[in-house]
Amino acid sequence: MSDWRKRLSPTGNFGDAIFRLAMLGAALLVVAIVVVMIVALASHSTLSIKQFGFSFLTSREWDPVKGQFGALAFIYGTIVSSLIALLISVPLSLGIAIFLVEQAPRLIARPITFLVELLAAIPSVVYGLWGIFVLAPFLRVHVEPRLARVFGWTPLFQGPITGIGLLTGGVILAIMVTPIISAVVRDVLAAVPNTQREAALALGATKWETTLVVLVNGAPGIAGAVILGLGRAIGETMAVTMVIGNRPEISASLFQPSYTLASVIANEFTEATADIYLSSLIELGLILFAVTFVVNAIARLMVWRVTRGTAGA
Amino acid sequence: MMRLSRSDRARRSVSWVMTSLTALCTIVAVGILFVILAYIAMRGISALNFGFLVDTPRPVGEGGGIGNAIVGSGLLLLLSCVVGIPIGIACGIYLSEFGGGWFVSAVRFLIDTLTGIPSIVTGVFVYAVIVLRMKHFSAFAGGIALALIMIPIVARTTEEMIKLVPQSLREGALALGAPQWRVTLGVVLPAAASGIVTGAMLAIARVSGETAPLLFTAFGSRFYPRNLNEPIASLTVQIYNYAISPYDEWHAQAWAATLVLMALILSINLIVRFLTRQKFN
Numbered sequence: 210m211s212d213w214r215k216r217l218s219p220t221g222n223f224g225d226a227i228f229r230l231a232m233l234g235a236a237l238l239v240v241a242i243v244v245v246m247i248v249a250l251a252s253h254s255t256l257s258i259k260q261f262g263f264s265f266l267t268s269r270e271w272d273p274v275k276g277q278f279g280a281l282a283f284i285y286g287t288i289v290s291s292l293i294a295l296l297i298s299v300p301l302s303l304g305i306a307i308f309l310v311e312q313a314p315r316l317i318a319r320p321i322t323f324l325v326e327l328l329a330a331i332p333s334v335v336y337g338l339w340g341i342f343v344l345a346p347f348l349r350v351h352v353e354p355r356l357a358r359v360f361g362w363t364p365l366f367q368g369p370i371t372g373i374g375l376l377t378g379g380v381i382l383a384i385m386v387t388p389i390i391s392a393v394v395r396d397v398l399a400a401v402p403n404t405q406r407e408a409a410l411a412l413g414a415t416k417w418e419t420t421l422v423v424l425v426n427g428a429p430g431i432a433g434a435v436i437l438g439l440g441r442a443i444g445e446t447m448a449v450t451m452v453i454g455n456r457p458e459i460s461a462s463l464f465q466p467s468y469t470l471a472s473v474i475a476n477e478f479t480e481a482t483a484d485i486y487l488s489s490l491i492e493l494g495l496i497l498f499a500v501t502f503v504v505n506a507i508a509r510l511m512v513w514r515v516t517r518g519t520a521g522a
Numbered sequence: 523m524m525r526l527s528r529s530d531r532a533r534r535s536v537s538w539v540m541t542s543l544t545a546l547c548t549i550v551a552v553g554i555l556f557v558i559l560a561y562i563a564m565r566g567i568s569a570l571n572f573g574f575l576v577d578t579p580r581p582v583g584e585g586g587g588i589g590n591a592i593v594g595s596g597l598l599l600l601l602s603c604v605v606g607i608p609i610g611i612a613c614g615i616y617l618s619e620f621g622g623g624w625f626v627s628a629v630r631f632l633i634d635t636l637t638g639i640p641s642i643v644t645g646v647f648v649y650a651v652i653v654l655r656m657k658h659f660s661a662f663a664g665g666i667a668l669a670l671i672m673i674p675i676v677a678r679t680t681e682e683m684i685k686l687v688p689q690s691l692r693e694g695a696l697a698l699g700a701p702q703w704r705v706t707l708g709v710v711l712p713a714a715a716s717g718i719v720t721g722a723m724l725a726i727a728r729v730s731g732e733t734a735p736l737l738f739t740a741f742g743s744r745f746y747p748r749n750l751n752e753p754i755a756s757l758t759v760q761i762y763n764y765a766i767s768p769y770d771e772w773h774a775q776a777w778a779a780t781l782v783l784m785a786l787i788l789s790i791n792l793i794v795r796f797l798t799r800q801k802f803n
Binding site: 222224225227228229231232233234235236238239240242243245246249250253300301302303304305307308309311312313321323324325327328330331332333334335336337338339341342343384387388391415416417418420437440441443444445446447451471474475478479490491494497498501502504505506509 | 533534536537540541543544545546547548550551552554555557558561562565608609612613615616617619620626628629631632633634635636637638639640641642643645646647649650651670673674677701702703704706707727728730731732733734737738741758761762765766773776777780783784787788791795
């Protein structure tokens with residue numbers, strides 16, 4: 210029997226060697242996809258990288274007519290809309306996860322878990338449709354005027370109220386990432402050993418004080434869940450594109466239209482006829498890839514540290 | 523005594539308030555779900571009829587339908603399943619059955635990060651690698667973009683499900699003299715089949731709602747598809763185009779198309795829940 214066959218399969222069976230090769234091939238294919246993805250995105254954005262260099266990240270000018278491209282307005286829109294989303298969804302998700310793991314009886318917890326997870330099954334474009342015709346008018350009529358009345362003295366809530374803009378984008382993102390964050394927090398809380406709860410209760414802690422002990426125990430995992438939600442919010446495309454207004458402007462007011470990295474790609478890709486325009490859009494895709502790659506890697510590491518050894522990590 | 527019991531009471535009220543707040547959070551989330559579903563049902567049903575389901579898009583004022591988009595979405599899903607499911611299952615087998623060396627961990631890490639890559643970036647990638655080379659949009663490109671999203675989902679659920687198969691089953695088959703490939707394909711895989719099927723179904727539900735990766739791969743079309751080498755319509759892209767149009771008639775059609783899409787996605791999710799009901803009790 211030849212040496213390579215023995216190395217591929219310790220049993221020395223020919224079928225085993227082929228089987229092992231086939232499965233290895235599939236795994237290598239996935240590795241290759243990631244590598245080719247990085248190479249393809251980088252090589253197709255070289256034109257823009259060469260022409261604009263580092264100033265691509267710091268310039269706020271995005272003018273396809275003049276051939277001037279800078280990503281700052283999109284980076285700003287992406288960061289601010291994601292932060293609004295986290296500000297709303299983190300407390301909400303924590304509440305849901307605590308309720309489902311620590312309080313609700315099993316009989317109620319299981320169907321409610323299913324319902325919350327259904328929120329994650331609704332496609333982005335459907336959230337966008339609902340956002341345009343239901344959420345945006347609702348915010349315009351009921352929420353934004355009140356915010357302007359109470360907080361109008363801050364630059365955050367000034368200017369014309371249209372219902373289309375950063376705030377609406379952030380709110381729709383919040384709804385979309387809530388099921389993701391709450392699902393991971395649920396796993397994290399469930400992984401906290403019961404002895405912690407029993408110890409707290411035995412010392413006379415109330416239900417809520419016991420929950421705080423559990424939260425402290427799961428803190429790194431919860432942080433991971435939040436970062437995972439951030440990664441999702443940064444990359445979300447359709448819903449945001451449909452409600453954020455799509456204007457490459459940087460304005461302090463959350464009522465004003467904005468633009469995100471993902472939505473400018475979705476919106477302008479098929480219109481990009483000039484090479485430098487297309488190359489700039491692909492460079493935005495490269496930035497988005499790099500950012501979500503790093504954010505997700507950090508998040509997975511943090512969640513894994515807490516939930517390893519338990520199922521459903 | 524007095525002071526102690528008063529602080530006790532305060533602690534109890536804080537506990538009561540906070541635990542009620544967590545219940546409120548849950549009610550808010552479930553409430554939003556029902557509001558969204560109610561709007562889709564209400565607005566969708568009014569524009570829905572048989573003609574709408576079989577007709578092709580027409581100019582504003584002439585009605586038209588989403589027949590080509592339904593067929594297009596079906597073909598795109600079929601393409602993505604043909605490419606994505608076998609590769610995903612093979613990856614899952616590799617991750618679970620071939621030891622735990624550094625390479626297996628690295629592949630698992632890459633698959634997890636692949637899950638987190640925004641689908642719009644997948645679209646850009648497929649555009650750069652396939653559409654630019656073929657010089658035109660096509661159903662193939664769209665199907666491959668969707669497959670790239672399916673692979674990590676199928677791979678990870680397959681891995682988890684195969685790991686649940688008891689080791690004694692493998693040992694028994696090996697003791698009977700079966701080679702490893704027959705053990706895996708003939709014993710382990712069938713034992714994990716129902717879990718793998720639900721994983722694949724969830725992946726299908728997920729990609730059937732994808733829009734971003736189709737915008738510049740499958741692109742869209744106003745006609746019934748004739749071959750897979752040309753642009754093809756899909757429900758999601760159709761919903762997007764109608765939703766951002768300025769016409770009330772097209773808005774109504776977007777809601778109706780959404781109702782059709784949600785019916786598909788919700789029924790897959792309900793079937794999966796039914797299938798997994800006993801397993802996790």
